[in-house]
Amino acid sequence: MTKRIAVGRLFHESHCYARPTTAESLTVVRGDKFIECARGNGTTLGGIVDALDERHDVELLPISDSMIAPSGPIDHGFYLEQRGFWEDQLKILEPDAVIIDLHGAMGTTELEDAEGDFLAHVRAIVGDDVVIGVGLDLHANITPAMLTAADICIACKHNPHDDYYDTGKYVVELVFEVLAGRLNPVYTLAKARMITPGKLETDLDPLKEMHARARALERSTSAIVDISLYNAYRFGDCTDMGQAAVLLSNKRYPQAEEIVLDFVREFWARREEFKDDLLTIEEALDAVVARSDGLPKALADLGDRTLAGAPGDSTLILQAAMNHTQPLRGALTVHDSETVAQAHSAGVGGSIAMQLGGKITPQYHPFAVEGVVKGLNVDDVKLFGPTFAGESAGMGATALIEIDKRFQVIVTSKPGFISDPNIFESHGVHVCDQDFVVVKSQFHFNRNFEGITTSLYIASPGLAYYLPGVFEKKRAHVWPDMDVSAEPIIAPQVFCRSAGAGRL
Numbered sequence: 001m002t003k004r005i006a007v008g009r010l011f012h013e014s015h016c017y018a019r020p021t022t023a024e025s026l027t028v029v030r031g032d033k034f035i036e037c038a039r040g041n042g043t044t045l046g047g048i049v050d051a052l053d054e055r056h057d058v059e060l061l062p063i064s065d066s067m068i069a070p071s072g073p074i075d076h077g078f079y080l081e082q083r084g085f086w087e088d089q090l091k092i093l094e095p096d097a098v099i100i101d102l103h104g105a106m107g108t109t110e111l112e113d114a115e116g117d118f119l120a121h122v123r124a125i126v127g128d129d130v131v132i133g134v135g136l137d138l139h140a141n142i143t144p145a146m147l148t149a150a151d152i153c154i155a156c157k158h159n160p161h162d163d164y165y166d167t168g169k170y171v172v173e174l175v176f177e178v179l180a181g182r183l184n185p186v187y188t189l190a191k192a193r194m195i196t197p198g199k200l201e202t203d204l205d206p207l208k209e210m211h212a213r214a215r216a217l218e219r220s221t222s223a224i225v226d227i228s229l230y231n232a233y234r235f236g237d238c239t240d241m242g243q244a245a246v247l248l249s250n251k252r253y254p255q256a257e258e259i260v261l262d263f264v265r266e267f268w269a270r271r272e273e274f275k276d277d278l279l280t281i282e283e284a285l286d287a288v289v290a291r292s293d294g295l296p297k298a299l300a301d302l303g304d305r306t307l308a309g310a311p312g313d314s315t316l317i318l319q320a321a322m323n324h325t326q327p328l329r330g331a332l333t334v335h336d337s338e339t340v341a342q343a344h345s346a347g348v349g350g351s352i353a354m355q356l357g358g359k360i361t362p363q364y365h366p367f368a369v370e371g372v373v374k375g376l377n378v379d380d381v382k383l384f385g386p387t388f389a390g391e392s393a394g395m396g397a398t399a400l401i402e403i404d405k406r407f408q409v410i411v412t413s414k415p416g417f418i419s420d421p422n423i424f425e426s427h428g429v430h431v432c433d434q435d436f437v438v439v440k441s442q443f444h445f446n447r448n449f450e451g452i453t454t455s456l457y458i459a460s461p462g463l464a465y466y467l468p469g470v471f472e473k474k475r476a477h478v479w480p481d482m483d484v485s486a487e488p489i490i491a492p493q494v495f496c497r498s499a500g501a502g503r504l
């Protein structure tokens, strides 16, 4: 029998210490259009849509898509409008299941756990018999509210997230197992009250070892369906925040509590290992000059990472490169809508005196500099991927400005996903011609620049470089910002969705 499946996305990682994201920076696509865009792209939504397309027993019901680059908490009014639209559509459509791509670290100007609220409202509308499936980012702050409302709620397993697509497909598979009555989802959740300051790549230890153990446990018995390990978003500030382990079992699994406890105790025991080896801006530029492997360098500007919610308006690396003793060539982006407008008024070929960047992040200042407008763009730029392949770069209108005949500055109207070669190539700036390019990402750019550049990580000042004590936690109680040694572990909690799931 045909199953009617409602699909959509409301994806945002909300930086609690950045200024709120207002409605004009938020995007919504409704109807078949977003389904067309999602087909085959490298996101969880892409995996969901493709998996549903492959089935012959599905009527796909598109609801709404908001894919927003990380930034400050989203406008609460915008959120309420989206939630209301979903509620109205679900009432009309009466689907058999709802499958949603969410991040898991979304907050509004009034809510710390927007996904928990959203899923609770969806559940209230659809009732207990409709299956709700969710694919999350592993940087979610997973909450009891999410696990109470959703039947399927699992995270991707890789950072960089090259497995979003597979996660979407797996969510669909599991939703159909629940619909068929073969899967009675039970969740067991535990947390360690801590942030992981660094070493968040899943192909590096300690996470590599921990994920390998999780995969081995999943293979060891069909009763364990999934183990998701969450590295809570460092720039969030949520009650009961921490490193989480969530085991999804088919009915209650007797050892589940001991398993999740083992994982979070390991997070706590190995907390000092979660540290990055980073360079100063000067050290990184000296490494660019050395050009040891002949490849251009991708400089990860950690303080100003738009992929972690920073505004992307730093000019610090540009200024340091201009002052460097060697005549470097480089390309970078600066988020500054005023300068974009100035360049569009001047036109291609025009010389302009700018107050470039530094208008949003409190630690930065505008940089007075002159440049020549080389290109103007208002078209959408798609990312090459594989991370976020086919997704919009979300930069808004841009201008390419050349400074000192050596630096290609792409000025953007929105923060954007600055993690992909096509940010530059789409403006006619060839990455291979540069000594360096600046990316606003710590992890995801790596896959996208593989074989093109070598990565260097810079501990630059800004809103997205985590240092203990700098980002004051008002709700969260976490190491290393606080001493939590008296009670570092939040004890396991069990969540059963279906009536029969509690039976062993």
Ligand SMILES: [Zn+2]
Binding pocket: 137, 138, 139, 161
């Ligand atoms: Zn993430």
